[in-house]
Amino acid sequence: MQIRTSPSTLCLALLLAGLPIPSAQAADTLPKSRDALFADDEPVAPRQSGSREALFADDPPDAAELPASRESLFGEKDPPPPLTAPASESSPPSATTVKGFVENVMAYAWPKPSHWSEMMTHLDVSAQGSISSNIKWKLGARIDYDAVYSLTDFYPQAVENNQRFNFLLRENYLDIGAGNWDFRLGRQQVIWGEMVGLFF
Numbered sequence: 001m002q003i004r005t006s007p008s009t010l011c012l013a014l015l016l017a018g019l020p021i022p023s024a025q026a027a028d029t030l031p032k033s034r035d036a037l038f039a040d041d042e043p044v045a046p047r048q049s050g051s052r053e054a055l056f057a058d059d060p061p062d063a064a065e066l067p068a069s070r071e072s073l074f075g076e077k078d079p080p081p082p083l084t085a086p087a088s089e090s091s092p093p094s095a096t097t098v099k100g101f102v103e104n105v106m107a108y109a110w111p112k113p114s115h116w117s118e119m120m121t122h123l124d125v126s127a128q129g130s131i132s133s134n135i136k137w138k139l140g141a142r143i144d145y146d147a148v149y150s151l152t153d154f155y156p157q158a159v160e161n162n163q164r165f166n167f168l169l170r171e172n173y174l175d176i177g178a179g180n181w182d183f184r185l186g187r188q189q190v191i192w193g194e195m196v197g198l199f200f
Contacts (some may be wrong), residue, residue, distance in 0.1 A: 014138060026091050033133065043144060063078070094129055094130045095129065096127055096128070096129035097128050097129065098125070098126070098127045099125075099126060099127075099129065100123070100125035100126060101122075101124050102121065102122070102123050102124075102126050103122040103124075104119075104120065104121050104122075105118055105119075105120045105122075106118060106119050106120075107182065113154075115152065115154045116148045116151070116152055117148065118146060118148055119146055119147040119148040119151065120125065120145070120146045120148075121144070121145050121146075121147070122142065122143075122144055123142065123143045123144075123145075123172075124140070124141075124142045125140065125141055125142075126138065126139065126140035126141075126171070127140075132178040133177075134176065134178070135175070135176055135177075136174070136175040137173070137174050137175070138171055138172065138173055138175075139171075139172050140169070140170035140171045140172060140197075141167070141169055141170060142167075142168045143165075143166070143167055143168075144165070144166040144167075144168075145164065145165055145166075146163055146165075147165055149163060149164040149166065150164070160169055169187065170187075171183060171187060171188055171189055172187045172188075173186025173187060174185050174186055175186055
């Protein structure tokens with residue numbers, strides 16, 4: 001058990017006990033620390049630089065000794081720089097992308113009067129690109145041709161003339177970016193929802 005007290009308290013306790021108060025010279029001979037009071041025959045070796053205090057010093061390590069990145073810490077190579085730089089406003093126009101599809105639908109009515117009711121071919125083509133980094137464009141068209149009106153004579157002439165061929169302009173617009181604003185000028189198709197058999 002160890003009791004710690006201040007010098008004034010120690011003097012007061014000695015006075016009350018009737019013991020003499022040690023002088024300043026006698027105080028110099030008192031042990032200065034717990035190690036000096038309970039010292040063994042063998043002197044305690046001084047602490048080396050590899051001691052716990054040196055290992056867990058409060059002073060932060062020098063910034064130059066810290067690793068610069070995760071790769072340098074684990075011995076990995078630094079990642080290569082990005083292949084492409086961000087496009088500036090004066091960047092050249094991008095290559096034009098063209099895509100589309102061809103679809104054919106055929107139907108035959110049976111039993112009476114049996115006849116070909118549909119030989120529809122759909123051709124859908126669209127292209128898009130950019131004039132600059134702030135101006136992009138898109139063009140699209142669809143052509144429908146029903147060969148049943150050309151290869152059979154089941155339908156009246158007025159129906160043939162109306163249903164044989166159809167041309168439709170689909171999405172055709174310019175996208176213009178101006179600071180925090182984006183503008184779309186032209187024809188756009190907005191799909192509100194789809195489910196099997198229905199289109200909104």
